[in-house]
Amino acid sequence: MASIVSSERSTFIPSAAQQEELEAFSRFLENAPSAANRGPAKLVSQTGEVRELPAPLYRILVEIVDALSAGRGVSVMPNEQQMTTQQAADFLAMSRPSLVKLLESGDIPFIKVGRHRRVKLSDLVAYESRLTEVRRELLDSMSQEGFASGHYFQVPTQGRSSE
Incomplete structure (x- = not known):
């Protein structure tokens, strides 16, 4: 076909x-x-x-x-499309130097073509998914801590005028 x-x-x-x-x-x-x-x-x-x-x-x-x-x-584009570091940074809405730090730290896999780094779209999507999951877990943890301490449903009084 x-x-x-x-x-x-x-x-x-x-x-x-x-x-x-x-x-x-x-x-x-x-x-x-x-x-x-x-x-x-x-x-x-x-x-x-x-x-x-x-x-x-x-x-x-x-x-x-x-x-x-x-x-x-x-x-x-196909999931396995290779992108330049600038294209990958644009996809993740970050600067190219910040992306390069993530690449060099091993957070996002890449290959080198000559002196140039290439990143697969699928690896960028996987990184975004992991980041979303970490953020969700942190928010859940903070919510549970607030609830356990009894402060979850309390409205802060600081900044309110007295009546």
């Missing part, structure tokens, strides 16, 4: 001429009746063949259309 998806990144930036059509399609998706009790969305090919659209794919489609209708470009 021939693949219609490239193994490289594909970027689409809407033109001004496409903007109106994208905005109309975004409104269509936004105003569509809830899918509850109606079954999955369907996709109709140019030949008339109808296929059910899996819910995760439908959610991705909605996100893509929303971004494009807002005039933002969208990139689609």
Whole structure:
């Protein structure tokens, strides 16, 4: 079976001429009746063949259309795509020097191509997931400590005017 998806990144930036059509399609998706009790969305090919659209794919489609209708470009890339350190830093919304520290400390795997570091998208996503989990655990721990000490539901009095 021939693949219609490239193994490289594909970027689409809407033109001004496409903007109106994208905005109309975004409104269509936004105003569509809830899918509850109606079954999955369907996709109709140019030949008339109808296929059910899996819910995760439908959610991705909605996100893509929303971004494009807002005039933002969208990139689609395979999970194993290698990125430069600047691209990886941009993905994680941090500076390149901060990313390089994470790479050199072993927090995020990388390979070297000549003198240049390359990072897989899947490794960046895994790092984000680990970071989210650590933050969640810390917040849970802080909440439990506050509850155990009896201060969890107390409203601070500092800064309040006396009545």
